Amino acid sequence: MTAPNPEVTADQVAGFPAEAGQAVRELVEEYEARQSPEARLAKDADKLECLIQAREYQAQGHEDVPPWIETSAAALRSKSARQLAEACQQVPPRQWWKAFAEAYPRLVNPRSQPTKPSQVEADVEDEPNRTTPHEARKH
Numbered sequence: 001m002t003a004p005n006p007e008v009t010a011d012q013v014a015g016f017p018a019e020a021g022q023a024v025r026e027l028v029e030e031y032e033a034r035q036s037p038e039a040r041l042a043k044d045a046d047k048l049e050c051l052i053q054a055r056e057y058q059a060q061g062h063e064d065v066p067p068w069i070e071t072s073a074a075a076l077r078s079k080s081a082r083q084l085a086e087a088c089q090q091v092p093p094r095q096w097w098k099a100f101a102e103a104y105p106r107l108v109n110p111r112s113q114p115t116k117p118s119q120v121e122a123d124v125e126d127e128p129n130r131t132t133p134h135e136a137r138k139h
Helices: 005-012 018-033 037-059 065-073 079-090 093-108 120-126 133-138
Strands: none
Touching: 005 018, 018 037, 018 079, 037 079, 037 093, 065 079
């Protein structure tokens, strides 16, 4: 049996200084309740990771993962997370890694641009600049 999240978090931060422990407990509570855009995004990222892991297991021949994939996808809240989940379910995991390997040189060296940008790159370029959660908290 798994302990409730507040108990797990309390145990994990038991050795922390009081102020740091309280900050972690508050962030975990915010995350679990999806109280902020950052918490909702983090929860979607967590569910996407579960879905991706299940798809990789499925590609390795495990047959009992569809319920895991379905519950992970059903828990997603943001449009972009649902779109990523749909793409992950349509494209075999081996192709994800192949596309990443091909894009990696451009990711680490932005000056090395392909002759024709991919659709993903075009979609990203169309999005407005957004501050990161860390930058937003500075203001």
